[in-house]
Amino acid sequence: MCVAAAGLILLASCKKDYAKVYFEGGTTPVLTATATDSIPLPLSDTTGTAVTFNWTNPNYQFSDGISSMDVTYYLEFDTTTSFNSGTDGTPMVTVGISSSLSQTYTVAQLNAVVSNEMGLSSGNTHTIEVRVESFLQPFTSTSASIGVLNSTPLSYTVKPYTPPPAVTPPPNDSLYIVGAAVVADNWANPIPAADVASEAFTEISPTHYQITIALAGNAEYKLICQNGSWTNQWSVASADTEPNGGAFIYNGANCITPAASGTYKIDVNFQSGIFTVTAQ
Numbered sequence: 001m002c003v004a005a006a007g008l009i010l011l012a013s014c015k016k017d018y019a020k021v022y023f024e025g026g027t028t029p030v031l032t033a034t035a036t037d038s039i040p041l042p043l044s045d046t047t048g049t050a051v052t053f054n055w056t057n058p059n060y061q062f063s064d065g066i067s068s069m070d071v072t073y074y075l076e077f078d079t080t081t082s083f084n085s086g087t088d089g090t091p092m093v094t095v096g097i098s099s100s101l102s103q104t105y106t107v108a109q110l111n112a113v114v115s116n117e118m119g120l121s122s123g124n125t126h127t128i129e130v131r132v133e134s135f136l137q138p139f140t141s142t143s144a145s146i147g148v149l150n151s152t153p154l155s156y157t158v159k160p161y162t163p164p165p166a167v168t169p170p171p172n173d174s175l176y177i178v179g180a181a182v183v184a185d186n187w188a189n190p191i192p193a194a195d196v197a198s199e200a201f202t203e204i205s206p207t208h209y210q211i212t213i214a215l216a217g218n219a220e221y222k223l224i225c226q227n228g229s230w231t232n233q234w235s236v237a238s239a240d241t242e243p244n245g246g247a248f249i250y251n252g253a254n255c256i257t258p259a260a261s262g263t264y265k266i267d268v269n270f271q272s273g274i275f276t277v278t279a280q
Helices: 002-014 107-117
Strands: 023-025 031-033 049-055 071-078 093-098 102-106 126-136 146-150 154-158 176-178 202-205 208-215 220-224 233-235 245-247 262-269 274-279
Touching (some): 023 146, 031 126, 031 154, 049 107, 049 126, 071 107, 102 107
Antiparallel strands (some): 031 049, 049 102, 071 093, 071 126, 126 146, 176 220, 202 208, 208 262, 220 233, 262 274
16 A cells, blocks of 8 residues: 555656647738839830838747747738639739748739739739738648738739730731641642631631631641741641640641541630640
């Protein structure tokens, strides 16, 4: 009995009390920028600096002192000060910044955000709102972020430009398909008069063309812009690649169709330099 009692006393003496640490919050970050009111986006100087955003550290505090954890920041762009348009697929864009306290955009980079990512129309003036959001990363992927704080937004007018197309488009606003893949005429160029209309692309815009046509499987083709001439043509960089579409270039090697013969829609986007081939 004496031995057992001694053991209980020993275990009791090893018990320690740990002080609990509580999160006490932080100070809302303050967002500033090198631009005021408007951010010019000149096509003549796409590599120049458009704007630099800076913000203050929220100095998150725990009961035992200032947090030593890395702070994560989101730079958010929207067309409304409520920053909720992204919920229905409209313009809000969120850019992760890690633990930096600034972000610089060239003209081309910011134009890509407002034009490509936010979808704002080129050549028109738009009002955008910008704010920074700070938080501490959760301990697990299923946990909520800790201490989310949003700065007061800054408001700007911007006028995005349309960047030059990735691939030079047809100079005469016409595009045709020729090659062994074309069931009716093979590589005939000029295309027989009776088939010109069926082998001509529809111009969606000066940089966007589409055609739906019967194609032989696993066969070669190219795109031309002038019936009867090989001077201007478009295809892939490496012969017989990208049967379902991909990047294309000016005056490249022969394209290849998918393995199965059938009716296909070919969508050619000179702005992005990407084409797609889709079975119909």
